[in-house]
Amino acid sequence: MIRTYVGLIIVLALGAIVVSSLSNYSVPLELGSTGHNYTQRGVDDTGSVNLVTAVVVAYRGLDTLGEVVVLFSASTAVVLILTLIPMGANPTPSSSIVSFTAGVLPGAIVLFGIYIISHGHLSPGGGFPGGAVVASAFLLIMLGSNTIPGQSRLLASIESLAGLTFGLLGFWGMMTLGQFLNNKVLPVGSPGKLLSAGIIPLISLVIGAKVASELSGVFASYRKAGGEK
């Protein structure tokens, strides 16, 4: 009980700090120097029309590599933990509606996912949301089937290969242009085209594959550990 109030007091005090600090800001009218540079040089530097993707994949590719590692580590950890602990797997049989949906939808969803992934440098989207979409298709398939998925070699291979590709692309940049993950090891091409923007589409693809396989791996081991009730 005390804890509730102490928590409240702490949070209110934090709120006071927030209010006091927000009062120092005003509505901005101009971009900061960095943001300005991105908008000015982004397309020339990277060939990506979607500047967010340009930043994510090209300028701050290292962050993204790290982010991939985060997801990779989390999924590896989850799989590792859940395989070490037998939890009395008992997947509930799925209803017919689910089975039906699971039979029809995944194809469409996967196609949609691939679209999102491949057009990341052109329109909103990219590897992460696309990969998540693909993974949700896998989730559906899994929900539809009544069997416990085995250790999927395919998922692991895709995951591993995608990761390796990402890393090797980085080294490619290092070798040819002296900059790790440099975008321009492939020609930038004309902005707005599907095959443009250097290695951005490639990396998007790699990220998509990796995200999809990792999330799917997580779902698979969840399922093995007893399914969603």
Add this chain to the structure above:
Amino acid sequence: MGNIVSIVLTILGALSWGLLLGGISRTVTARIHGRMGPRVTQNFIDMWKLFKKTSSIHHGGMFWMAPMFRITGAICVLLMVPLVIGNSITYNMSFAGDIFLVIYIMFFGCLGMALGAGNSGHPYAVIAVSRGLAQMSSYELSFSIAVVAIAVGLKTFRIEGIVEAQQAGILSWNIFRFPFASAGALIAFLPMQMAYPFGIVLAPQEIPIGPPTEYSSRFLSFMFSGRALFGTAKLILFVSLLFGGASNWISLLVKTFLLYMYPVVVSSVFPRFRTEQSIRFLWFVPTSLALVDLIRVML
């Protein structure tokens, strides 16, 4: 050469005087108790008898050597104290050290005795030693304080110097100049002479005769002569420290005799303390007395 002669004579004289005083004390004690008591020369007879005894046992090297330690220690003390002031031939070895040396060399004999007692393997002997050491550590406290007070007061540690400073008449004796320190030292003198109420070391009712329990025959005769010598040496030391020393042989004999009688008399009227009582008494009473003079000297 004269020195050697003097030393030999001193030893023999002190031995005889010590044995004689022992005999007298036995007589006196007996008379106080209302007995006849032995002859005055009884101690000489005992000594000779023991010395002539041939059948004898020993318990090991230290047992064997203890009487030698005892005698050596006693003679050393004896030789370190000038006998007759002004007669430098009787100063013997006193040039070799001061009062501190005397205090510490007194332990030489005690240690030897204790070692012999230990080696005898007799529990009573060892109990007596443990009591004796405990008691010694107590009376030495007041004795040292008294000595320090006197020595610092007279600005010399040399016994010769201490005696010389007391030659200006009877009131220049330290017992009058340092009455409290002297009182402390005199109380400490009682346990030194194993007199009651501090006679816990020999305590015949408890631990036959203390440390020399296992000693017999010639060993015992050596022990006795050691005790006689040591006793005489202590008498001379006290006379030198407190009673103005001796300017001639007569005064030496008289003073030592009187001083010898003091524990004998006290001893006959007091019962014995228990060990811890004795220790505590010695820690507090004579020490406090001696401290008075020490503080006086310091101020």
Add this chain to the structure above:
Amino acid sequence: MVKALAIFLPLLGAFINAWLPGKSPKASRVVSYLMLTAGLIAVIMLSIQLGAWNLRDLSDSVILSTGVGSPPLSINLEITAGGTLAAIVMYAATIFSLHRFALTTPKSQPLILALLTASLGLLFATDIFNSFVFLEIGSIVTIGLTAACKCGSRWEAAIKAALVSGLVTILYLLAVAVLYRSTGMLTLAALGNVSGASAVIVAILLLTVIVTEIKAFPLTGWGLDFYQGTSSIVAGLYSATWSLAVLLWAAKVLPLLPIGNPIIYAWIGAAGLVFSQLAGLRASSSGRIMGYSTSAYASLLLVAAGTTTGAFYTQTVIVLMIFSSIAKFSLFMLGNPEKKDQWSGFGTLLFLVPILLLAGIPPLPIFWAKFAFLAHLASGFPVIFYAVLAGLLLEAVYLFRFWSARSEKTGEKSAKRPSAVAAVLLMLLASVWITRMSWGALDFSGSIIESAGLRNIFHGLFAIGTLLCLPGVFNRIGREKSYWFWLLISGAALTILPAAGNGLTFYLLWEISAFAAVIGVSKGTAASKGTFWYAVFASLSGYLLLGGILLSKGSFAMAGVPAVLITIAALVKMGQFGTHLWNVRTYPAAPGTLPAFLSGTSSKAAVLLLVAVAVNSSSASLPWGRVIAWIGALTALGGAILAALAPDYKKMLAHASVSQLGYILMGLGLASILGWTAAIYHTIHHLIFKMALFLGAAGVLYRTGTTEFNNLGGLVKKMPWTFAFTLISVISFASIPPLAGFGSKWLLYNGLIEQGWLPVLIVGMFASVVAFLYSFRLLHGVFLGQLSPKNAHAKEAPLPLLIPQALLAMAIMVLGFKPTILLNFLVPVLEKIGLSGLAPVIQGDMVLTTMGTWNAWMVGLMVMGLFGFAFVFYWISGHKPKYVGQLDIGFAGEMPPSADEVHYSNNFFRPYQRALSFLPKIHAQKIFSGVNKTFNMLGDGVRALFTGDGRTYLAHSLIFLLLLFVFLNGGM
């Protein structure tokens, strides 16, 4: 290319391993090792290229740029020289721990490699959001590895780490948002551009994040629970990779925070150090202890960040953090003590080296960094300096307790932990390396003590003392391990000690000598308690000495607080006034001849220290000499009484040693020529007789296997030579003429009377009389009385023990009969150093003071002559007594039933004890347990903060944040 390989090769390995292990664990391991080795080589190349190995300028760096363009648009990694050293450690730790993981959780390999990547990334990151990504990888892998390890509380440890990491994420991203909103940049360097109210917000957010992540007090709770809960392998890897990376990252960020005056870090760190280490005293699990130690080093980092800058800051932080990580790594790799691993002597040593490293004992690398760092603190930040010193001392206490508890579990089997062995070897190599680099700071000119005569006396004492202990080192008993090496090291350091020319050198040699001896003591059977006490008190005196030296800027010309600290250090080393506890526990526990060394030789280092302080002062006197003399006198008395009542041979000698050292103090306190002559004379004398006694005790122990008086007695027939030498020593230390001991007393008493310190004199005299009690007790308890049937088989002690005793006994004779040999040398030396008072006059064999005379030669001749005469008389008078055994005594007309029943030993001075009973029983033991209780109470108070509820730790972080806000707004 090398740059990229150094950082990203593990990542490639991780990705490959994600696929491989299921297929072929072996292949995956090969891949891991390949990647790691290649990466390690790359890092080493980088470190050489950057000149990291000279440790001079660790901020040199190369840039690895990534993406397109340059910062602030893209991200750079800055590979610093210091960072490469840390990276080498991380790589090595990963390589060494890989096989342990392969045994337990083979599929965790990708995670391990990912952790290494994250650590390297964080180490070199220059971008605040990039750091965040790496931070997240690290947290996730840590949580994952913990949750997947094989230990009981893993889930709980993982969940707490996860809770904290969740909060850190939020606070960190808020800081990122504020930073970007106000500067438009995300580089770490941009932190300095924030101004105004945003600066406070960024600062408090990031500082809270940092303090939480590095687990500095008060935000330590989760780290403690985490270290306790996770498996030792994970914890080991974690501390050598991730924890190290976070610490160095924090070291990088802290100076950049827009916080006005960075001294606030130092205050947080110093307060945290004290409080956390108080709580650390109460820790019992090994993981938790390591957690507290981590917290200590995190706090040190904060202190460093608050008080130092530039190359010195980098250097300090790099060395401290890297080596503490290595130490923790090897401790963890040695396994969990809860599992009762079996340890042999080598195992205990393996375990000890990292502990010594953490405690900053020379010549291990942390020592150098700590010394320089503390020197810096002492010169400008006294309060922080004291706090840090106190904290470090507390840390040393629980570390050594940890070790002693640990080595109690010592068994027969040897440790098979290649990783730990490698780590320890690495530490030793690093010691050589760093010591070599710091060699220039050492000075062996002996300028601390100008007088070459005095120096030579001490050189000689230490050398002879060490040498005489050496022959007996191979006469070991039972399960005692070989200690000769440590004895030799300790003795060698001591022997050089007088040649020290500055504070650093003195402290270095002092500590080496002390802790080599600590290791030596640990080799004894059941020595863990003794070792612990020794280690604690050695640390105490070490830190006091360090404090004194540093506060007086390395010079021994000191007054005031430094002088007091150093004096106390010396008193502790000598076991004076209550601190005798360590002597009494250590000497009996120490093996073989080591107690002889400790008591006889090693304790003289303290005398040297006091001499050094005194000769550098203006009047060649110690501060408060009178107090010191009183301490000496009271200790002499108390020690003597305790010795008399001690039930054990070695314990008695320990008490006696303390008591005798008191006389040296009385002499030194006098600051007169007579006093010092007495002190030095007694120093030499004490060395001689105490070594002889302890060597005798070693012989008795060797032959009988016991030192308890109740099991001894009557050995004179079995060990006549040992008895003879012991007897000579005893007569000597009982100050009975004509042996050497009387001289020191005589000189001392003359000195005391000359200065009019009569009360001190009286106490000293009393103590010397009490010494008779224990001197007889000693002789009787061991050699006289009845021979126990248990010791019927005992033989004379072996020659390697006897010969040194014989030499020492001869020395006692020589010194006793001809003290003028020494005095003729000593008095002129002392006359030169400006002491007050009159020198004793030496005329031939005669020594004269204003009041007394002493002719040792004549006294000796007299005693020997009389004794010889009596002896001869005995022989020629034809007295031939028959030898009968000890049992053939007058015992109520019977033979005693058994030797044990008539041996008077138990409670020997019973009446004396009874007589003493009026004294209040102020046992030092009780005082110390009172101190202990107080500290425990304080520790309990502090650790009540750490409730074990994960949410509490979050609340701590938030409250810390609020307090920081209040403080910074109030302070700015």
Add this chain to the structure above:
Amino acid sequence: MSLLAAASIGIGVMMLVAAVAALVVRKLISAIIIVAFVSLSASVLFLLMDAPDVAITEASIGAAISTVIFLWGRGKIGGEE
């Protein structure tokens, strides 16, 4: 008051109320659904802030995948507080 402001304030209030509700409702499953709703609302706010990429990602990952994860966890732990 423009439409944008009205929308953002409306959505914001709704989100805050929902957030509190998510923490205090009795049933865990309701809480999970409510949090999913908050995520979806957040993705609308992202859209309002001209961040379509983020909106898509928030909707697909933050709202969908997270919810699946929490539902699984609830199934394992078993519903009620």
Add this chain to the structure above:
Amino acid sequence: MTAQSLFYWSLVVTAAGLVLIGLWGVLTRKNILRIALAFTLADTGVNLILVWSGFLPNRSAPIVDASVTSMVDPLPQALVLTSIVIGVAVAALFVVVGVLASRKSGSADVRRMKELRW
């Protein structure tokens, strides 16, 4: 206050509110999953704040087009993309560990997970 600034500030107030409510939940809730949910709420709030920090009213999304003249800052959006993915990764792990921890302690109550203490 103009409508524009009202819009601008309402966004951050919502976001900050979410963070604070999330933190309150983290500090006070007992069920481990509920705490995870609270973290998710706070994360969402933080992401909003991040995007807000690069947001300028009356501009368009950072996708270069002939018709577009002024854009919002793409960088914070990129960061948030990363942050969201990290959030879900952490949540996945958190939930798994939470589930197992509550299995061991027998309940999902964090107050019962106090084996590690002192």
